[in-house]
Amino acid sequence: MENPLVLLRKESLSVYNRLHSIAEDTLFIDDVHNTYPNLPILPNLRCGAWYTNPRVATNAPAYFKSTDGHYANWAFNLRRSNLHLLSLLEQSDGMVIVDSTRSGKRLPDALSKTLPIWCAVINHAIAHRYPDLHDHFKNWDYALYTPPISVSRQEHHQIEQRLDEWVDALTQSSFHLPLLRRPLRPIWLTPATSSFPIIDPPEDNVTGFFPIVCVSASHHISQGLERRTAGFTYVQGSGDDHELWGMGLTPAMFWDNKDALLATSSEELPNLISRLIAISKMSSSLPEDPPSPILKVKGHILVSTLLGVKSTKPKDDNACFLLLDSEPFIHNDTDSNTPESETSLRLSYTEGKKGGSHFLTAVLPRAVNFAYSQLQAGRSVCVACPDGKDISVCVAVAILQRYFSDSGESLLPHEYTNPITKSTIRSRLEWVIESRPLANPSRASLKRVNDFFLTPAHFQR
Template sequence: MNLNSIDEPRSEDVLSYIRKESLDVYNRLHSIEEDVAFVDQVHKSYPSTPLLPNLRCGAWYTDPAVATPVPAYFKSTDGHNNNWSFNLRRANLHLLPLIIKRQSIILVDSTRSGKKIPDALSKTIPIWCSVINRAMLLRHLSLKEERGVDWNVALYTPPSTVSRQEHHQIEQRLDNWARDLANSSFNLPLLPSPLRPVWITPSTSTFPTFSPKESEPPKFFPVICVSASKQVRQGVERRTGGFSYIQGSGDDHELWGMGLTPEMFWAHRTRLRAAGRTDIPTLVAEIVGSENNASAIQNPPSPVLHVEGRLLLAAINEIPQSPQDANIRYIILTPSSEESQTVDDTHVYIPTVSGKKGQSHFLQTILPLSMEAINQALQGGKNVCVACESGKDMSVGVVLTALQLYFGGDGLYISSNSAYSADKRSIRTRLEWIIESRPQANPSRTVLKRVNEFLLTPSTFRGVPSLPGP
């Protein structure tokens, strides 16, 4: 037999096999289970410290029964090389009262790219900590007099993950970001101690300890960044339990999850964990189908605090089916192929359009119709709740426009918008009001561009078309 005639496996065949393994829902869910065990181990080491998932990926690894129900959204892209940013649209300042109260938090995330720590934990959060520490000195002058050199504003990054060159390049930008934050309209509660990130991964041999003296404030409040998944250099790793371990399995669940979400995973975790490989696809389809048919309200609408709740934001599934508050008018931006609007005593339904046509539709139809309905309701003494499918995007654009048209810089209602004055700064300030009231708000650049176009160009876009009568 000629051994030389035996074909070696082709590289494309190997890659195809790895790709198939990595998309297998059975492998994914069992890999997540392995990572959940590690996160549980970390949390047991700091039982009094709030546990928060970094959305979206981190939600797969944190049990909602023990996690603190406070959203945290630190994007990896804000930490990508040459794209570093402290984004005021994702300021995460709502975490500060929790940190002040509990003196620490645990943030959980993961990465699938073969790295040890995701950029969100290795760079975005270190930027966040340092910028907030610096903004504290700018906003609270007494802090500098009281703490002086003891107030540490240094940038801390994991040296095994972030090079000294990249670390230095980030440092050069921190003061400008801190000035932007200090000059914003955001409330910046006074921190008793500066923030400082620390990192824990599955390769960490000894977890750090924090034991401040009770007689004085701690030198820093630790922001414990937990990278949940074990680093896999190439491909996947076989486990004796009969599955292939995939690093960062919770990432991009749209590609492998068959519609499964972290919420569904935790609600049906016991059944999913017990199911065999051949049964998993059928079980997931059953769970997704039953959950999609459920209409349970997840969270109540979020009032914009700066205008005393005259305007509210929500996802469509957060709107009560039988509204109890007759003083609220609901404007619902609903995905629909219908081109007409419908109005009843409590609701205005405005269909949205997807794709490129949706941009002009949002500008020329949704914003004018929404402003007409909001103006009528506000003049009649009613509050207005605007909802879109996610509660994070188009509804934010509508409320942002209404805040600029019908509310002054002091947050008081203006009965007529004939004398309103808008510029990019005033629009940005009102967006900060929204983010402070609803931290998960995350309007797309496209929506914000259309809002600016609507507010900063002549009013020929407004007033046409008009709503039908109820």
């Protein structure tokens, strides 16, 4: 007889159970959207994308990470500032953020703590950035709001004690903070919510708050699993960690083929998913992710995915392309770096310790030197890597640090001469994040950029 724990894990990781559980949870999201049709609905990456129909979702990334809300690890992370959402809030008078969580909780930490911290920090920071507008902030609500069902009074108080340091970090950053008409305030909904609150914008347009409706899509199940009469086992928070159960299926594939997937038996479902993935790989259509011009430097530097470059590559002479590919390379000056034309250069890198060393000592110097010649020739430089989030971002930061002033002005034909510090490098990263919100470089990659500027060459390895 099979071990009950093993059987439980099999049921939990069954792609059939997961997809049917997600489909059940989307009915609640439909109810929320129908209740607040005028509020844009955004999935919280990555889990929320499984529950949010792309046809109704707003094309603006929201990334509130649960780890920034874990107990004693609370943070307002400048690398995940989400400040691009503020203009959407001003336009729409609020928004809906969709996420989910696994058994044991009603709300994910991303919605119960990370997002409330974000609201409170922004409310304080805006007032700090505009100190002369006393009348505007006379009735401003600075309070931290957290859901009592998920956050104890003690934890709430501990988070409050950290707000000032996060506010200082944001106000001292290079990020632009718009003057909002009203402060932000989170509101929480779960399938257990008995009635939805009425949300109407204030008549005078300056009082009240911008509601951010935080929706946890999944039903709270004490053991995480519950059998349904429809023939599947309900798994709370099914959209989480899809690498463990999805067999390569993505949220986009799920929504494009939802009816077929849900109508297929558990025995045939893996074959259908394999066919869908194969079709997706053969498809000539490319995702809509055009290169992002860095606004602080008037678009002289852009960041992109490799696919984004292929789909939008301009044909004029005013742009060049620095293509960073993760294919294996040979540690040889000529073989590992292949110029494709006068205005296009491909640099190869790989993961791991050896790859990091090569990125520091070979890729970064060549990329920066190539950018110099192209910028001098009056061209913009588009830096691209497979995901457009990590390596390309770090290379762009290095170029921005070397050839642009702290105010974003070109220094060419000269280079940056003021003392380079972690703070000046971080400000360049903030320029990139502000123009490309999905930018999310790893700590290891950013450390290589710091080493490139701050560590003597003979110590680099």
